Amino acid sequence: MLKVIGVAIGTLVLSTQVAFAAAEWPTRPIRLVVPFVAGGSTDLTARVVAEALRPILGQVALVDNRPGAAGNIAAELVAKATPDGYTYLVSGATMAANRSLYKNMRFDVLRDFNHVSQTYSSSNVLVVHPSVPVAGLAEFITHIRNSANKVNYGSAGHGSSQHLSAALFNHMVKGNMSHVAYKGGAPAATALLAGEIQVIFAPVIEVLPHIRSGAIKAVAVCGRKPSPLLSGVPVIGSLVPGYETSSWGGISAPAKTPPEIVNKMSAALAKVVNQPRVRTHMLEADKEPISSSPAAFTQFVALEVERLKMQVQISGAKVD
Numbered sequence: 430m431l432k433v434i435g436v437a438i439g440t441l442v443l444s445t446q447v448a449f450a451a452a453e454w455p456t457r458p459i460r461l462v463v464p465f466v467a468g469g470s471t472d473l474t475a476r477v478v479a480e481a482l483r484p485i486l487g488q489v490a491l492v493d494n495r496p497g498a499a500g501n502i503a504a505e506l507v508a509k510a511t512p513d514g515y516t517y518l519v520s521g522a523t524m525a526a527n528r529s530l531y532k533n534m535r536f537d538v539l540r541d542f543n544h545v546s547q548t549y550s551s552s553n554v555l556v557v558h559p560s561v562p563v564a565g566l567a568e569f570i571t572h573i574r575n576s577a578n579k580v581n582y583g584s585a586g587h588g589s590s591q592h593l594s595a596a597l598f599n600h601m602v603k604g605n606m607s608h609v610a611y612k613g614g615a616p617a618a619t620a621l622l623a624g625e626i627q628v629i630f631a632p633v634i635e636v637l638p639h640i641r642s643g644a645i646k647a648v649a650v651c652g653r654k655p656s657p658l659l660s661g662v663p664v665i666g667s668l669v670p671g672y673e674t675s676s677w678g679g680i681s682a683p684a685k686t687p688p689e690i691v692n693k694m695s696a697a698l699a700k701v702v703n704q705p706r707v708r709t710h711m712l713e714a715d716k717e718p719i720s721s722s723p724a725a726f727t728q729f730v731a732l733e734v735e736r737l738k739m740q741v742q743i744s745g746a747k748v749d
């Protein structure tokens with residue numbers, strides 16, 4: 430009996446301590462773990478968000494870059510971190526795709542995270558080298574259906590958004606494009622500029638300067654609506670019903686992070702993405718600012734896991 434009472438008292442004390450910690454949170458700097466190198470689009474947006482969080486939370490938000498294994502190193506670090514509200518993952522579509530792409534995963538994107546809030550949505554754009562003799566999307570589809578035409582598309586690597594976007598398109602239009610994987614989006618763009626490949630489905634911000642200079646041609650946008658940065662460029666879905674691929678970013682915490690802290694962080698992020706400076710940064714990077722509740726973001730991630738599972742299967746990509 431005394432043992433039972435002792436356990437009950439211990440549980441009550443622990444619950445009280447957790448509730449107190451949640452009420453006082455944050456009392457020290459928090460960490461945003463970015464799965465990619467410093468200077469990239471994901472990193473730059475994370476730093477803008479971190480800076481905007483500081484006056485809202487009253488604490489510094491530090492960006493910690495942990496690149497490698499297509500984001501899995503950073504994701505595993507956060508999944509196994511102490512769930513005290515001080516470590517977060519700058520999450521994205523890659524982590525949802527990796528669940529189907531990688532054979533051996535040491536964490537689960539659905540089970541091991543408490544997804545706090547989505548922060549933005551973005552899209553890729555189908556761009557071609559000037560040597561490809563097409564003026565628009567319809568001509569491009571006809572061109573890649575002709576087996577006499579050699580068309581190689583580049584990507585940032587197996588299972589990347591560029592790869593999955595292109596593979597899905599090629600599958601849906603019954604094209605004959607071949608995949609060439611590079612170690613990142615920048616090398617793929619360089620290869621396109623040099624004419625080594627004919628096509629990439631790249632994030633708009635990565636190829637926008639080259640589109641504006643006329644070095645490459647924008648054919649169509651992969652998302653559900655046109656990009657405000659690409660006037661007159663249609664969406665692929667206008668000619669290929671049902672085609673839509675998009676990318677996104679968000680903030681996720683370890684699974685057992687107290688709900689009170691998760692809700693506070695979600696509310697803070699909602700304020701952040703509505704700040705004019707943050708919105709301007711995102712829109713200039715072709716990112717649509719979004720905020721969502723933890724429940725809504727969790728449901729969204731689950732749907733993305735299924736959507737990207739289908740795209741990974743179509744692409745045939747696998748990583749041991």
